[in-house]
Amino acid sequence: MSEDLHYPFPPAAAYRLNRCLYAIKSDPDFCARFLADQRAACDELSLSEAETRAFATFDRDVLVGLGGHPYLVFMADLRLRIAREPGALEYF
Amino acid sequence: MLVGAFACAHTPQLLIRPPTEDRDLVLRVHAAFARVKERLAALRPDAIAIIAGDHIEAFFLDAVPALAVYVGAEATGTFGPYRYRLPIHEPLARSILEQGIERGFDLLYTQGARLDYAFYVPLHFTMPEPAVPIVPLHVNVYLPPQPTPRRCYDWGVALGEILRARPERIALMASGGMSHFPGTDRYASPEVEHDRRLLDRLQAGHGREMSSLTGEELDKTGNVELRTWITLLGAVGDAAADVLCYEPSWHHDNAVVEWPV
Numbered sequence: 001m002s003e004d005l006h007y008p009f010p011p012a013a014a015y016r017l018n019r020c021l022y023a024i025k026s027d028p029d030f031c032a033r034f035l036a037d038q039r040a041a042c043d044e045l046s047l048s049e050a051e052t053r054a055f056a057t058f059d060r061d062v063l064v065g066l067g068g069h070p071y072l073v074f075m076a077d078l079r080l081r082i083a084r085e086p087g088a089l090e091y092f
Numbered sequence: 093m094l095v096g097a098f099a100c101a102h103t104p105q106l107l108i109r110p111p112t113e114d115r116d117l118v119l120r121v122h123a124a125f126a127r128v129k130e131r132l133a134a135l136r137p138d139a140i141a142i143i144a145g146d147h148i149e150a151f152f153l154d155a156v157p158a159l160a161v162y163v164g165a166e167a168t169g170t171f172g173p174y175r176y177r178l179p180i181h182e183p184l185a186r187s188i189l190e191q192g193i194e195r196g197f198d199l200l201y202t203q204g205a206r207l208d209y210a211f212y213v214p215l216h217f218t219m220p221e222p223a224v225p226i227v228p229l230h231v232n233v234y235l236p237p238q239p240t241p242r243r244c245y246d247w248g249v250a251l252g253e254i255l256r257a258r259p260e261r262i263a264l265m266a267s268g269g270m271s272h273f274p275g276t277d278r279y280a281s282p283e284v285e286h287d288r289r290l291l292d293r294l295q296a297g298h299g300r301e302m303s304s305l306t307g308e309e310l311d312k313t314g315n316v317e318l319r320t321w322i323t324l325l326g327a328v329g330d331a332a333a334d335v336l337c338y339e340p341s342w343h344h345d346n347a348v349v350e351w352p353v
Contacts, residue, residue: 005311008236009237019152
């Protein structure tokens, strides 16, 4: 398999970054802590300075460039939007 | 016995609609889900075996199974404000697991893993009343290396044989697809024409062809999730598909399909 896939193998170096994305997506308590204080939440998971800075802007290209799994970046972003603007959504 | 086979889109925007989504399109997909619900009511299944790709919810990078069976008493999960708790048909789940292993498929099993929205979204809209228990069957679609389409098809062949030999009336459902590229720079350009051709082939009864796709082809066309359809196709063979809806949005090719069994 080539490395230019849309969904490439997640590099081991990005394990903590991906754990943070996963926690935002799937752990409501962590998501709340992240919304309250991003830097503290990133420190909690021992993210690097570059990773922590990438979360400040939540730039998809930067996060994926650092090894973030594209789907996790996508859904972590969506979950943060749901948490920030629940009234903007229609629930079926 | 196998009494029905369906594929359903599960994009979360069908359940929680942001302002970016065309409401009329969402409602047209819901109408197709309602037809599946009617069909399921008519088929009177004792259980629904649902094949879906976990969206890195139950299985993070700590342990990544290729194929898994949920065999607990129930499966629970959350998505946004939704809290769901679905009973599992334990004898059927155990039978699928044990006979799958006997047939050479090294299945992971879980009695407690969270249930991803990929399983929940189609069931939210299509579960007949009264509700029936489910058997969630996971196929790894998002964490490479994923099982090959050939392997998925072969597992589907075995699964079909196992289900047909069971005393219960079982509906089989594949959740996912079609083309979409969440989190990538291709997000706003799904492979609409590719998917139309693919549906044409399925309507003409050429499901088996999908087993010869490669993992790279699936990734390239935004169809990593079609592994769930390919697994189902192993069970239904070359039956001609009935496309209940095909509704491409700006980012996702939504399809709802039934196969005769």
